[in-house]
Amino acid sequence: MAYEAGFWLRALVGVTLAAGLHAQPCPTALRVAFLDKALPPMLHGEGPRFPDPPGEFVRWTREALTRVNCPAELVRVPQRRLISDTAVDVNQITLFLAHTPERAQQLAFPLREDGQLDTRLALGESQLALYVREDRRHQVAWDGRRLSPEGMKVGIVGGGVEEPLARAAGWTLDLALSHAGSITKLRRGQVDVAVLPTMSFNPQSLAEPPALVALQPMFAPVYFFAPVSPALQQRHPEWVRRFWRALCEVARGDRSVPSCH
Incomplete structure (x- = not known):
């Protein structure tokens, strides 16, 4: 009995350590930015507030954050600040932006191992x-x-x-x-x-x-994505990838296989 108890204790410790090695802590003070103009049905309302219902972009984001078990502040900003504020890490994530080479010089978009844009993680096209x-x-x-x-x-x-x-x-x-x-x-x-x-x-x-x-x-x-600040990508690359995958799966729904991986 003592041997069995010791065996299971060691196994439990091993699982706990393994989980700790793979744990990806939430970024602190995480802010997600959305346009302050209406894009129905994807985004409702004008100005800094979110109406009820706020639109699909906000629903996707909230569900993805729940899947990765991380809190975040959601804000709305003018078009001219969507990119600039995220580039300097005032906001860490921006919904919903099309990829361009110019934007990729300021923001971090999903990339494949060969450095090419990873369209598998696109939220829409x-x-x-x-x-x-x-x-x-x-x-x-x-x-x-x-x-x-x-x-x-x-x-x-x-x-x-x-x-x-x-x-x-x-x-x-x-x-x-x-x-x-x-x-x-x-x-x-x-x-x-x-x-x-x-x-x-x-x-x-x-x-x-x-x-x-x-x-x-x-x-x-x-191709449309949720690009992040270069600073967030540098601090939490594994978390960013996990969030992108969760967001992609929510956005694509039943169409997520084999996409989003």
Whole structure:
């Protein structure tokens, strides 16, 4: 009996030590930032407060934090601060940002072992498309490289994933504060074309008069993530990976296999 008791005691100690070696403590003073503009149904309300219900982005985040058993403060900030505040570790995580090479110089995105972007951990994916009013479709030509006639005004979101690509194309740009603002300008005829993620629309919203159509081919693929501050990535790399995986699994739901790994 004494031998058996000693055996199980040693086994218990071994399991406890092993668990301790794999324990990943929660980062302290963890802040997660969201845009202060509405993106229904993913994010509801305007300004610094979260309404009830707050939207899918917040639900995903809360569930992922529960899965990794860590608390965090959730905040809402203007578009211009989403990246800059996280880059300097004022906020440690930002929801929901598309990856661009420029953003990857300031924030930490999921990477594979070879250093390439790990799209398996993307929370969503979309395409950037050039949208026009259906009643003006015949006035615009797009072959995937050249947009004509020259001199058309192209609407984009300032600081959005589309801005560096649109600037590189050499177009005459009109900057909006949000995708909703860019869509409004397009419908009013204040811009001739708007560059927007396809996930900004559903069939019903596209059909609302004046109806909008996407030009083919698509402009560029877009992958969305929850990038973190470089400081958090350096301090807690294993925890960050675990959080990204949990968030991805919540966001993708039944589609998480074989993704998110």
